[in-house]
Amino acid sequence: MSDGDKDKRGMLARLFRRGEAPQSQPKVPPPQAEAPQDDTPPSTPETAPPPAPRRSWWQRLKEGLARTSSSLGLGITELFSKRRLDAATLEDLEDILIQADLGIETAARITRSIAEGRYDKSIDPEEVKAVLAREVEAVLAPVARPLAVDADRKPFVILMVGVNGSGKTTTIGKLAAKFRAEGRKVMLAAGDTFRAAAIEQLKVWGERTGARVIAREQGADAAGLAFDALTEARATGTDVLLVDTAGRLQNKAGLMAELEKVVRVMKKIDETAPHAVLLVLDATTGQNAVSQVEIFGKTAGVTGLVMTKLDGTARGGILVSIAAKFGLPVHFIGVGEGVDDLEPFTARDFARAIAGLE
């Protein structure tokens, strides 16, 4: 380990002791405040109030998707509070839906649904939102499928792929926490061997979640590391092996070939591995996500999607376009950097949240 790395490690340890997030790499958010241990009220008015109870997933989802829902909601309210339903209004509605990245087909479908039986009548914006939620739910329902961890596969190998910064490593940390909470034995493989900080970032998640981390020095062969990790995971009765990979642009052929090698090498040990290949998509990248699904799908055999950073964009509708276009399962969505900000994807909740319904 270089001196620079040692310094970084010391800095990280100090920051976590103080409960602060590091300002630079590695990117690991601070642990969330623990729930209060007892609920006795403070004895004196001077005592600091107990921490606020943890918000439910629905609340976090709604807040996370607030930029999408308020931009859609504002557009819809402005449009329908003034006018009766005519061809021009319908066209404007379709534009609003397309701008929210819902996709041309879904936008047309929603617009048709609104038009039905309501032509030349005034229509309440809330009614429009209800139709929007219903139609979006219909598109999403077939892809909202949980990630089924097959307990007969020991370990069940999950390979995380995606472009730079999409949220792969953070999602691994969040998933590790979930699997650990279910009582599973979890191992993490630091397959992003490009950056020392990436290896450190995964080690921090390993420490935090109680998962063993298999890492090698920076610059080591990622496929070799995956091979070693799978060998050790097998030998130690690990339930789930999560394999991190370096971010790569889908148009860089050399890097995509490296990913194929990681897959090939793992198959030498277990021909059914990896059992899930999750493509992590950053919602803020908008339409580029479409070509990521196409190319990673071809090279890495993507079996399911995770969409992160839905809290950072007004165009969360991109998930709907991708669902309609590819029909790939969407397993999880992320609406924040915290360990709890990732949950299984459910069509109804997502549809209601982006439509701004309660």
Ligand SMILES: Nc1nc2c(ncn2[C@@H]2O[C@H](COP(=O)(O)OP(=O)(O)OP(=O)(O)O)[C@@H](O)[C@H]2O)c(=O)[nH]1
């Ligand atoms: N707001 C928000 N930030 C997120 C979410 N998921 C991940 N992030 C942040 O996005 C940044 C990049 O996340 P990483 O997990 O390091 O991404 P990565 O895909 O591993 O990146 P590379 O290894 O560089 O390719 C970090 O600062 C994360 O905390 C999310 O759902 N919402």
Ligand SMILES: [Mg+2]
């Ligand atoms: Mg990473």
